[in-house]
């Protein structure tokens with residue numbers, strides 16, 4: 299380690315060889331592991347203890363069947379343990395490491411798929427589900443046999459769908475028609491138009507006489523989607539076909555919430571849009587067929603698990619009831635609802651597989667026509683930098699544009715004097731831009747205040763909106779044309795890309811400015827100037843900051859610790875682990891044929907329904 303003008307050694311360990319004939323294995327040019335000196339324990343002592351333990355280890359400890367190991371080129375577990383601690387050469391050490399990484403991924407995939415299968419009712423559903431995972435071609439079948447209601451909504455849209463949106467709808471509708479519950483992730487970059495695809499999927503099930511639920515992470519987004527859906531219904535011809543839709547959030551009055559719950563139970567309401575209030579115990583559906591989970595990565599695993607549990611247990615009890623009365627327990631009316639999850643965080647493939655190994659993937663790869671790429675600049679947030687930005691804002695406002703200013707905090711903090719704060723900056727900005735009204739939006743405001751702030755910005759009553767990250771998720775004001783992010787060094791690259799996606803959503807040329815309070819933060823931000831490809835940027839984030847920063851705390855908490863594997867670089871092994879898990883479950887859905895594997899799995903991952 300270099301310290302100013304000299305080098306220092308920290309925490310070193312030296313093995314001294316007596317002479318060339320020294321029988322110490324560490325002297326024979328073989329690689330050997332370095333152990334940490336945790337808790338003051340001498341690494342050499344640890345090495346000896348591990349070596350003694352290895353000598354007593356049974357050869358027959360591998361729960362993974364031999365043919366699977368052979369097929370995927372894996373060392374047997376005993377050899378892997380020996381190979382990682384006492385490799386004869388680097389190749390053996392690498393193979394041993396590969397096997398240990400494989401195990402970390404394999405048990406995760408096996409648990410996800412096993413839980414999924416356990417939750418499904420019939421054997422046909424289980425076979426269908428495994429088939430979908432194994433055969434890629436079964437995930438991309440497009441059909442144009444859409445219900446009348448879906449076609450009517452399509453006609454009512456103020457624009458034509460892009461080719462990729464059309465494919466996504468066709469793929470989803472094909473899946474909706476199968477006798478197996480769909481579990482699909484709809485992924486697409488910011489502003490590509492995922493919402494309308496999900497609306498059309500809801501219309502398809504409503505057209506067949508079922509209900510749909512649309513769960514979003516914030517009340518603001520719930521209101522936005524609700525109003526958007528109502529406006530699409532307004533454009534539809536023939537009143538009698540229009541489905542009834544309701545909004546249910548934490549702010550819905552208790553009287554109104556009761557009426558909505560009754561409507562859902564009786565089947566009078568066909569679509570409900572809401573926040574996690576939708577998973578409250580009191581909410582029951584008469585015939586729920588699809589659950590859409592928007593911005594899926596914003597929900598913690600517990601909330602999503604609860605949602606899934608609710609869906610599965612409701613249909614299981616209906617099925618049981620039917621079996622008691624007429625024995626038709628395989629009737630598809632009692633099938634678990636389809637789940638369509640939407641996400642705008644472009645999750646790199648490896649991570650997607652680790653997180654959503656149990657989901658099929660639909661991707662929207664294009665953006666609506668007429669969009670102009672957002673021009674991106676980074677500045678140091680010193681006096682000069684701010685003067686530049688204020689001038690650019692002035693120009694934008696004079697041309698009739700609307701500007702978001704995004705802050706890392708609401709109020710100034712003595713502990714963090716370098717951070718600009720939304721609330722505290724309101725007066726300064728209002729003084730600087732006298733001819734234009736300013737609004738404020740942050741998480742501590744009541745929902746009707748937030749909604750009002752956004753409504754005023756949307757209508758143009760306010761032209762500058764000072765906000766915190768609350769706008770990051772899904773806020774859609776198509777004619778907003780400039781966004782300035784203060785203290786941009788505080789945000790992850792993927793998050794900044796999401797924030798940038800709040801502009802450039804219409805036909806107006808838009809700009810995004812990142813202000814960094816330190817010159818050293820600028821370099822990291824420059825990558826955003828060069829690329830607007832969300833997938834590329836998410837990979838950059840994954841490589842530099844790891845999955846925790848890319849996904850946020852809630853979701854990365856959903857990922858187990860991987861002591862050996864690194865998601866950033868071990869994607870191929872993860873893919874193999876996924877295939878191996880599918881293979882095992884295809885042979886034995888309940889793992890009864892693999893008792894050792896089942897025992898190992900239950901030690902590593904609790905075998906309960908997701909989220910319990």
Ligand SMILES: Nc1ncnc2c1ncn2[C@@H]1O[C@H](COP(=O)(O)OP(=O)(O)OP(=O)(O)O)[C@@H](O)[C@H]1O
Nearest residue numbers: 457458459460488489490491492493494642666772
């Ligand atoms: N095919 C299309 N042509 C023109 N405009 C479209 C099209 N599809 C969607 N839009 C519009 O594009 C905007 C963004 O759509 P939407 O909010 O669904 O995007 P999104 O993918 O959910 O974005 P985000 O991930 O940022 O939430 C909306 O104003 C929507 O009306």
